Amino acid sequence: MEIDVRRLLFVLVWLCALPATATPRLGAIASAHPLATEAGFEVLAAGGNACDAAVAVSAALAVVEPVSSGIGGGGFYLIQRRGAEALFVDARETAPASATRDMYLGADGQPVRRKSLDGPLAAGIPGEPAALVHLTRRCGRLDLDRNLAPAIRLAAEGFEPDAFHLQMTAMRKSALAASPAAAVIFLDQGEPPKPGFRLVQKDLAAVLQRLARSGKAGFYDGQTARLIIDGVNAAGGAWTEADLRDYKAVERRPLRGRHRDTDILTAPPPSSGGVALITALNILEGYALNLRDAVTGKHLIIEAMRRAYRDRAEYLGDPDFVVMPIAQLLSKDYAAGLRAGIRPDRATPSAGLPGAPAAAEGTDTTHFSVVDTHGNVVSATLSVNIPFGSGFVPPGTGILLNDEMDDFSAKEGSPNTYGLVGNHANAIAPGKRPLSSMTPTILRRGDSVAVLGTPGGSRIISMVLLGTLTFAQGNDDPAAWVSTGRYHHQFLPDVVEYEPQGLGETDIAGLQRLGHSLKQVDRRYGNMQAIAWNTRSGAMQAASDPRRQGSAQVR
Incomplete structure (x- = not known):
């Protein structure tokens, strides 16, 4: 029998476009990357619930979608557990203690655009690692080591980035090239990689392992914290041990x-x-x-x-x-x-x-949704702001830091990078979280x-x-x-x-x-x-x- 290949391809594409529909054994996950969705199902199959899956998906997205989110960024988790009150976990970044209202203004009193976008001065204190620990302990069924295992494996073994990742790498080449540690990871001999490039993130795998082993202290204290602070401050930022140690995900x-x-x-x-x-x-x-x-x-x-x-x-x-x-x-x-x-x-x-x-x-945020068969629901949106955040990686960490400080109003009545303006309610202040959409x-x-x-x-x-x-x-x-x-x-x-x-x-x-x-x-x-x-x-x-x-x- 002769097969109409074009008709067959049309049917296959049409079927792929349909929503997945079933009475599930594990649950449902929708995320921005197939490897992240797979990570979530891996922990559901291991006996985890929607909170465990949310941790696994978040961490995997930090590895495979660094354009949009990461453990150098933050986000919001909305959680409805069966038979319990709903939770909202605020893991938004905070301004460091050194932040001032006019820190991005030039001598003429006008905002200097790139200061709040590129490099460590643009970064707020990351919140996502604290959220991964908080969710695991607050509403998960598995331990953190199990929930982070898929992300650690993806970071250590590597993966081939998709076309969108490669396109955004080319767009942010200059910011990535300005950070030697970022350039080694995300560029190929100083140039945006081509299809077939394998992105391996050994330092990030080690950071995730320390987080899995020691919880919040594995990121906000000890070796990881020292590497972050040394890298940020050597490159023109001004973070302290207290900035990291005092960060908390807030319910x-x-x-x-x-x-x-x-x-x-x-x-x-x-x-x-x-x-x-x-x-x-x-x-x-x-x-x-x-x-x-x-x-x-x-x-x-x-x-x-x-x-x-x-x-x-x-x-x-x-x-x-x-x-x-x-x-x-x-x-x-x-x-x-x-x-x-x-x-x-x-x-x-x-x-x-x-x-x-x-x-x-910035528009390069990510969202995922999870429902498990126990009736638990998670809706989560995470971000590093613009593509690849600040483009800066503290040496030895593999962590792309956010540039969420640009979400504050650098000057009342003055537009930020997207041509929009804010007022005093969203002005920069130490320890403050920028307004988000x-x-x-x-x-x-x-x-x-x-x-x-x-x-x-x-x-x-x-x-x-x-x-x-x-x-x-x-x-x-x-x-x-x-x-x-x-x-x-x-x-x-x-x-x-x-x-x-x-x-x-x-x-x-x-x-x-x-x-x-x-x-x-x-x-x-x-x-x-x-x-x-x-x-x-x-x-x-x-x-x-x-x-x-x-x-x-x-x-």
Whole structure:
């Protein structure tokens, strides 16, 4: 029988694009890299739960996706355990004790752009190692040595980076080349590597082994800490032993909201994402979007984004440093007041609303979602900020340090690397955590649970909003949440950004008639990783964003 190869290939590609669906033996994992997803299932198969899998996935991503996260960075973990209160673990980086409000300003009083982006001065004290220890002890079933074993193996034996990694290496070549230790690891004879390059990270494997053996002290004290401090300070940074020793992952109370018949569990400050998400949903609750034409529906969503992002910039920061009117911002009555200012037939100029633009974050973050068969759920978003973070590796560690200090407002009213501005609530201060848009989220509508989140800098909130609306309108297919066309408004600049194919021609023309300024960005953005779980039947589906090459599986 003759086989139609083209038809067969089409069917195989179509099948690969479908979300994995099953009643699982172990659970479901969706992450940005197949090797990280495999690491999570390895510890589930060894008797671990979703918290153990989250540790394994995080550590593996630190090895195989250093573009986006790592143990030199930080992140947020939203955890819903069966029969227990939800947890939010804040592992955001902190400013070192030497940090000052004007540390990135030049003699003319203006920000010096590269100072907060490249090299050790751009780095905050890493939080992810503390989170891996905290999660293992707080809610895991296995020991840390078992949870970190897949990552240690990947670092020691190496792997072949994918095309995106190679592309980002070329883009960040100068920053990596400026750090001799980073250049040896990530460049090939001083040049961006070609396909077939094997990335081996022996020093990182040794650091992970010390963390596995000694817990928090294995990173924040002893040999690893000395290597980090010596390397940072020799290259122009100013860290102390106390900066590392005093770092703590902090448990905070997750935010809760409700949109029609959907319950929302999401990230509190220092994430701005949860507040902005719930504010926007509260505004939109006053409209029957399913009864509106497509253009009007998108217009109303954009106006809700505009107002939620305005509040993000005006009020939010590190809760240990800033008093914030959270109850007011989450109030349905407050949202009704914001809704009253929206015209269904005309865009609101952002200049007509009081407030400052928000500081933006780097887009090369990562997200993963985990659900185990015991009913435990983890939604986690991790970051080093821009690709490869600061590009700096302290010699002997293999640790790429973040450049999350750029997420602070270097100067009130002055734009950061993404052209956005913040205010005093997010000003630099010793020990402070910079504001973030990372929005790990868990939704529930009846028996249906959605676990989702994404990288994307300031666009994270709008992406999670669009995914949430898709779920809240009755769509239980995670492939729909991760693939929906994306558009974004963040108050200032006053423009609707949209990805290619994110808006149709009718949408574009209609929104322009309503007075919106539109701008298509150069590429599709985001990398959402999502899981759907039916609590009654036990069935799960997992989906990875088609814009990148993640791995979503049910086993």
